[in-house]
Amino acid sequence: MINIKKVVVGAFEVNCWIVWDESNNAIVIDPGADANKIEKAIEESGLSVAAYLLTHGHADHISALADISHKIPAELGIHPNDAKWAFTPQNSIPPFYPQPATPEKIDRSLEDKQTWQDGNLNYEIIDTPGHTPGGVCFYFPAEKLLFCGDTLFKGSAGRTDLPGGDSRVLANSLKKLKQLPGETKVYSGHGPDSTIEHEIKTNFFMK
Numbered sequence: 001m002i003n004i005k006k007v008v009v010g011a012f013e014v015n016c017w018i019v020w021d022e023s024n025n026a027i028v029i030d031p032g033a034d035a036n037k038i039e040k041a042i043e044e045s046g047l048s049v050a051a052y053l054l055t056h057g058h059a060d061h062i063s064a065l066a067d068i069s070h071k072i073p074a075e076l077g078i079h080p081n082d083a084k085w086a087f088t089p090q091n092s093i094p095p096f097y098p099q100p101a102t103p104e105k106i107d108r109s110l111e112d113k114q115t116w117q118d119g120n121l122n123y124e125i126i127d128t129p130g131h132t133p134g135g136v137c138f139y140f141p142a143e144k145l146l147f148c149g150d151t152l153f154k155g156s157a158g159r160t161d162l163p164g165g166d167s168r169v170l171a172n173s174l175k176k177l178k179q180l181p182g183e184t185k186v187y188s189g190h191g192p193d194s195t196i197e198h199e200i201k202t203n204f205f206m207k
């Protein structure tokens with residue numbers, strides 16, 4: 001049994017996802033802001049956090065990382081192509097997000113096709129560059145759940161006009177997501193949930 005809690009955080013209303021198994025082992029995806037709000041959500045369900053994982057490096061998705069991992073320590077994971085610039089001045093979005101604080105260390109270098117197990121949470125890394133060079137999705141094959149950050153949205157896809165963005169590369173990443181089972185639930189970095197099937201039918205970017 002997998003439990004999912006969405007905590008909407010920060011000025012850009014990022015979906016921070018808390019995912020846990022029946023023994024309360026949790027991962028936290030994209031702690032973008034509001035560390036106190038995330039901490040409260042973790043504590044009110046009595047969870048023990050195995051890892052904080054980033055779908056990509058943009059400041060709106062990572063700005064509470066140093067803070068929350070200080071309050072509740074756990075391993076940190078990001079793709080190396082985004083780790084390079086995520087904690088530099090280049091990643092500030094004034095006036096909303098100053099340069100994200102650097103966490104003590106990155107424990108997990110997330111790469112395509114890795115499989116991870118945290119408690120009874122079993123998931124794969126799907127490399128989906130295009131919105132950023134180091135964008136990844138977290139896919140739970142048994143439960144058919146996809147946490148896709150800003151790669152895919154209900155009815156839309158990630159912008160590619162920011163530094164490191166590439167529309168052709170993103171199109172290729174979306175092609176990979178189209179191979180997933182249609183019933184796969186899609187949990188994006190902003191906005192409402194969807195399914196792969198619904199997006200293939202209705203989303204221009206998935207044509």
Ligand SMILES: [Zn+2]
Pocket residue numbers: 056058131150
């Ligand atoms: Zn982004």
Ligand SMILES: [Zn+2]
Pocket residue numbers: 012014058060061150189190
């Ligand atoms: Zn975003």
